[in-house]
Structures are given as C-alpha cells and as structure tokens.
Amino acid sequence: MTRVIGIDPGLTRCGIGIVTAGAGRRVTFEHVEVMRSPADAELPARLHHLGAGIERLLDGEKPAAIALERVFAQQNLPSVMGVAQISGVVMFLAAERGIPVALYTPNEVKAQVTGYGSADKAQVTTMVTRLLGLAQPPRPADAADALALAITHAWHLGRGGAADRRASSAPSAGETPAQRAWREAEAKSGRRRGPRS
CATH class of the missing domain: 1.20.5 (Single alpha-helices involved in coiled-coils or other helix-helix interfaces)
Structure with missing residues (x-):
C-alpha cells in the first residue's frame, strides 16, 4: 500500500488529505483536515502554526510522497503569495524528511478526478466522495481538493510515475x-x- 498526502496550500485555510493506494486505481481514505490560521495574526506566527500542523502529520507514518497544488494566477497577488509561502514551508519540511513532492495544477487534478479539466468544486467534491466511498462529502472545498490531489498522485504512482513529479x-x-x-x-x-x- 502506498500512502500519499495531498496538500491544498493556503494561509487562511490549508487542506490536508491522506489516502493509501492499492492495486489498480483503488484508493482508500485515511484522513482529512483543514488547518487554519487567524487572519489578524502576524505572518511568521501564521506560517509557524500551519507548519507545525503539517509537521505533525509528516512525523507520523511516513508517506511515499506529497502532492502539492501548484497555482498560477496573475490576479489576487496577496492570495497567491500566501499559497507560495505555505508551499515553501511544505517543500522545506518534505526535503528535511526525504519525502518527494509532486506538483499539480488545479486543471490537472480536475481532469484526473472528474475527467473534465474545467470541473467546478462541487463536481470535484462529488467525485472524491464517490471514489473514496465516503458517507459524507468532505467539507469545506479545501478538504475535497486536498483529497483530490492525493488521489491524482496515487494514480500517477500506480501507473509507474515518478514520486517527485515536478513541473519543468x-x-x-x-x-x-x-x-x-x-x-x-x-x-x-x-x-x-x-x-x-
């Protein structure tokens, strides 16, 4: 069984989803949570709070890989900066532990999980719920997105793909x-x- 952690990075809300991959495209739900940091706190404190939460999960049973959302946006610079800062924290913690990091754009994840690269958040949530056999949809959307990232990379590994799939x-x-x-x-x-x- 291959354990994959998906991370939907954000400074206010950071989604974390963990799945294990079996034979073929079989994926099993392990854990999901959305870590939050207060918007009125100083940036170093917010990064430390989220980083400590991510560290807690990485120091449990070591995953085979981390799937991290790679966001490209030319609008809303403050939001993009928060995503980049948390992504940097994730990559630092992963490198310290020798855990490979794979980067995926939102459209790649949507295409894998729903079959449609422009799917909306509701469609992603519906498919994640179905694929993992969950009784209730994961909420908020950051939770479903994190699980979708983990599923996408688990399938990539199942096809013999590299654990540290990087954009170039x-x-x-x-x-x-x-x-x-x-x-x-x-x-x-x-x-x-x-x-x-």
Missing part, C-alpha cells in the same frame, strides 16, 4: 495540455520580468 520549464514527452500551458505561462512570465538592474 523544458518540454517533456507526454506532457498534458495543462502542463504545457503552465510551462508556457511560466516561460512567458520569466521573459516579461527580465533581469533586474
């Missing part, structure tokens, strides 16, 4: 349309910024 700025054979769009947007963003003087 260079094209690779067999990349998905979402991966290609991410790579192209990242390259374009890098060209636009240019070197600082």
